[in-house]
Amino acid sequence: xxxxxxxxxLGWVLSLMQQFVEEVMELVELMSMRDALVGLxxxxxxxxxxxxxxxxxVELVANPSIIFMDExxxxxxxxxxxxxxxxxxxxxxxxxxxxxxxxxPSIDIFEAFDEVQI
Amino acid sequence: MKHEGVPEDRLQLLTxxxxxxxxxxxxxLVGVSGAGKTTLMDVLAGRKTAGYIEGDIHIAGYPKKQQxxxxxxxxxxxxxxxxxxxxxxxxxxxxxxxxxxxxxxPAFKSVCCCSSSSxxxxxxxxxxxxxxxxxxxxxxxxxxxxxxxLE
Numbered sequence: 040x041x042x043x044x045x046x047x048x049l050g051w052v053l054s055l056m057q058q059f060v061e062e063v064m065e066l067v068e069l070m071s072m073r074d075a076l077v078g079l080x081x082x083x084x085x086x087x088x089x090x091x092x093x094x095x096x097v098e099l100v101a102n103p104s105i106i107f108m109d110e111x112x113x114x115x116x117x118x119x120x121x122x123x124x125x126x127x128x129x130x131x132x133x134x135x136x137x138x139x140x141x142x143x144p145s146i147d148i149f150e151a152f153d154e155v156q157i
Numbered sequence: 158m159k160h161e162g163v164p165e166d167r168l169q170l171l172t173x174x175x176x177x178x179x180x181x182x183x184x185x186l187v188g189v190s191g192a193g194k195t196t197l198m199d200v201l202a203g204r205k206t207a208g209y210i211e212g213d214i215h216i217a218g219y220p221k222k223q224q225x226x227x228x229x230x231x232x233x234x235x236x237x238x239x240x241x242x243x244x245x246x247x248x249x250x251x252x253x254x255x256x257x258x259x260x261x262x263p264a265f266k267s268v269c270c271c272s273s274s275s276x277x278x279x280x281x282x283x284x285x286x287x288x289x290x291x292x293x294x295x296x297x298x299x300x301x302x303x304x305x306x307l308e
Contacts, residue, residue, distance in 0.1 A: 063249070064245075064246075064249075069245050072245045073244070073245055073246050074244050074245070074246060075244060075245055076241070076242065076243070076244055077239045077240060077241055077242075077243055077244065077245065077248060078241050079241045083241070084241065085239075085245070090237075090239065091233075093239060093245060093248060094233045094234070094237040094239070095233050096245075096248075096249055097237070097239075097248060097249060097252040098231030098232065098233055098252075099231065100249050100252050100253045100256075101228075101231060101252070101253070101256045103229055103230050103231035104180070104229045104230070105178065105229060105230045105231070106230065106231040106232070106233065107198045107201065107202050107230065107231070107232045107233070108232075108233040109194075109195055109198055109232075109233065109234050109235040110195075110235050111233060113235065127183065128183065131181060131182065131183045132181070134180055134181045135180065135181070136178045136179065136180045136181070136182070136184075137182075137183050137184065138178050138184045138186055138198070139183070139184070139185055139186065140185075140186045140187075140188075140194035140195060140198060141185050141186070141187060142190065142194075144185070144187075149185070151183065152183050152184065152185040153182045153183045153184065154179070154182055154183070154184045154185065155184070155185045155187055156176050156184060156185070156186050156187070157187050157188060
């Protein structure tokens with residue numbers, strides 16, 4: 040497996056990739072937080088929910104076809120959980136396979152899933 | 158545990174598990190506390206190495222090969238660790254870099270560790286798409302992923 044190493048060779052894909060990066064950030068709705076410092080959990084910077092979305096984005100830049108998420112809504116209030124689930128749904132709608140573990144989900148979160156494995 | 162009458166040194170946590178996860182379908186993995194949901198995902202993703210993993214894991218009938226699977230999968234852990242002193246954008250660039258081969262032109266790398274000016278973004282973009290190409294050449298040719306949508 041050999042990667043392309045020169046920007047010149049890849050000129051034609053630049054516009055495509057620009058769009059790719061923008062889409063990943065849009066997908067997890069972090070566009071407005073683009074230049075914000077991540078900070079320490081619970082103290083400075085991103086909120087818990089924004090942090091969860093960053094975690095998803097960090098995995099998405101590898102363009103995986105399957106993503107596992109361990110309790111993405113745990114420790115979040117109803118509104119924050121809804122925002123995270125919306126971005127998870129966005130990810131699913133790109134055609135990826137997404138598997139989440141959930142624990143004591145609220146009805147709204149539970150209904151966001153298509154399938155359940157017990 | 159031994160005081161409670163469990164003499165074994167090792168306990169089996171998971172055995173004979175099968176499942177199907179479909180693309181474009183959001184699947185919930187549900188179980189009581191301690192059922193092994195997280196353990197199952199740790200083992201599947203290959204992210205944790207603590208404990209003993211024995212036996213075979215098959216994906217779509219083929220034995221799971223960790224190097225391959227790590228390329229096509231992502232794992233968002235419950236308490237992921239992020240660097241506090243970098244921005245959201247820099248986090249993404251850093252993550253993208255960690256997934257590329259070590260022999261990629263280092264000059265390229267130094268250019269991309271700077272701030273997010275537009276020319277720099279163009280370079281980052283190049284690097285990320287080269288990784289995407291790596292995947293598309295090998296695994297993602299038939300999937301309705303980003304690249305296919307963009308093309």
